Structure formats: structure tokens, C-alpha cells
Amino acid sequence: MPRLCVIYNPVAGEGKTQRVLTRFLEFLSQKYQPHEITLQTTEGKNHATVLAERAYTQGHREFVCIGGDGTFNEMCQPLVGRKNIRVSLVPSGTGNDLAIGLGFSHTFHPKEWENFFRDESVAIDVGQCNERYFFNTMGIGFDALVASEFRVWKWVPRKWRYYPPIFKNLLFYHGYDIILDKTPQKIFLLSIGNGKSSGGGIALTPSAIITDGLLDLCWIENVGIPKRIKNLFLTLKGRHTTLPFVHETRFSTLTLSSSQPCVTHIDGEIFYLNTWHVSLQPSSLLMYINQERATLIGGSL
Ligand SMILES: [Mg+2]
Numbered sequence: 001m002p003r004l005c006v007i008y009n010p011v012a013g014e015g016k017t018q019r020v021l022t023r024f025l026e027f028l029s030q031k032y033q034p035h036e037i038t039l040q041t042t043e044g045k046n047h048a049t050v051l052a053e054r055a056y057t058q059g060h061r062e063f064v065c066i067g068g069d070g071t072f073n074e075m076c077q078p079l080v081g082r083k084n085i086r087v088s089l090v091p092s093g094t095g096n097d098l099a100i101g102l103g104f105s106h107t108f109h110p111k112e113w114e115n116f117f118r119d120e121s122v123a124i125d126v127g128q129c130n131e132r133y134f135f136n137t138m139g140i141g142f143d144a145l146v147a148s149e150f151r152v153w154k155w156v157p158r159k160w161r162y163y164p165p166i167f168k169n170l171l172f173y174h175g176y177d178i179i180l181d182k183t184p185q186k187i188f189l190l191s192i193g194n195g196k197s198s199g200g201g202i203a204l205t206p207s208a209i210i211t212d213g214l215l216d217l218c219w220i221e222n223v224g225i226p227k228r229i230k231n232l233f234l235t236l237k238g239r240h241t242t243l244p245f246v247h248e249t250r251f252s253t254l255t256l257s258s259s260q261p262c263v264t265h266i267d268g269e270i271f272y273l274n275t276w277h278v279s280l281q282p283s284s285l286l287m288y289i290n291q292e293r294a295t296l297i298g299g300s301l
Contacts, residue, residue: 009067068093103290175222203238
């Protein structure tokens, strides 16, 4: 029986995954024989979920994802809460916010993985929105709109690609009416973080800790265009939380509703929802992390 299941997404990070895969397999060869590794390649949306479920049924208990935070989300859907599982994420996506929060660089560096063979790991919390688990962040409103439109701007260089949808929606997005904690609110955005940031370092929940048993909530009132523009750069730097129209709290369960379907992202994947049952499964996924540099585990910030 192969000991390790590697699930990799060949189109993550606009094609850099193949290089990362080669280097990671080289790294694994220190400890594993080729026949001890099962390599699975994703072929489309949600395929990582199917592959992980099948591998689990076949007896695999150690899983490595080579891809972005989105592939990791798909791979882990059938693994949360199952016994004797360990997962790892080798970052090769575009944002890699979760991987970076867990102490890794944007790509594979063997030094960050030197404790991998010692079975070092941490039990991380997992968020849940309706039927879907999330490991990093989810959001309703502005940030979800930006995530949904990001891929349209393919001709813009990657590091600038978030800016066109950001400016378009700063000017033209009307906000959403949401019932939050039984109170109607008009929101500009609402972000829920198991991790601190998404979208390549935009820290909407900058105080989130992935092992504290709580989810961080940040929501911003639907302020006018001048205030949106004035405070954009504070928000991009994670320094928005002291503004008077920004609200923060922590929770373990929360129900939200709206009379209209609202653009929602769950770990970057887009959904149109009007009811959100959000909860936390504490310490429910054992994960290899680079403890020395992880900013998402307790005690750091
Ligand atoms: Mg937390």
C-alpha cells in the first residue's frame, strides 16, 4: 500500500506547478521509495475532492496538495474530522495566503519542510459555511466580487490583476442588505477568517489565529465612494480595523441571511447565497506547518 498520496493541480499558479512537483518528489525521495507514493493529477473543478475521497477509501492517511489554496480546499473536503489523517500544502498557486500564514514561501523550499519526515503537525481549526468547509477565509460582498472578477482580467500582469476589479467595484457596487445577528445591516463587505488574509496578502481579519477555536469576523458598513477610496490603502495593509465604520468580533457559530443572492467566496470559490450558516470545527485537521515562521498559530502576530 502506498504511504503518501500527492494530489497536484497542474494548472495552479499559471503553470508553475510542474516545476514544484519535480522538486517536491526529489525531496520525498530521501525517505520514500517511488512505489510508496501515489501521484494524482487533478483534471478540473472539484476533482481533488474525488481523488482524496477515493485515496482515503483505499487506505491513504497522509495527503499532500501541490496547488493553491483552492485545490487544498477541494482536497480536504472529505478529510476533515477523520481519524489519523495528516495533510500538507505545497504552495504553487497565485495567492497562497493560507500556505504563507502557515510559514511557507510562495514556492517549495526544502528547508521549510525539514521537519516533515518527523511527523510534526498541528491540529488546525476548520470553518464551515452551509455544507462546505473552508480553511482560510470566506467573504460576502466586495471581496467576493473582486475574487469573482479577478480571472476576467487575464491580460493584466498577475501582481496588478486585483486592481481593475477593486476600482470598478469601489465605484459601482451598491452594497448588500444582510441580517447579521438578527439586525439588518447594509454591508460593503463581510469577511470571516480562519486565516488572516486572502487575495495575495489582503488581511481583512489580521488578528485571526488558526488554532484558537474561533472565527474572526470583520464587516465594513456600506460607506460612500469617497470614504471607500480614502480608506482603501489602509484596508489593503490590514490597518482598517480601527476605522469607525469597521466592526470586528469573534464567534464559533453565526447565521446570516439576505433577501437577495449575494456573491460569496469560500476559500476563493464563488457561490451565490442568501443564507449562511457559519460554524467552526475546532482542531479538526492535522496539518504539517512550518512552525518557526507560521503567523497563524497561537502566540504569534
Ligand atoms: Mg481562529
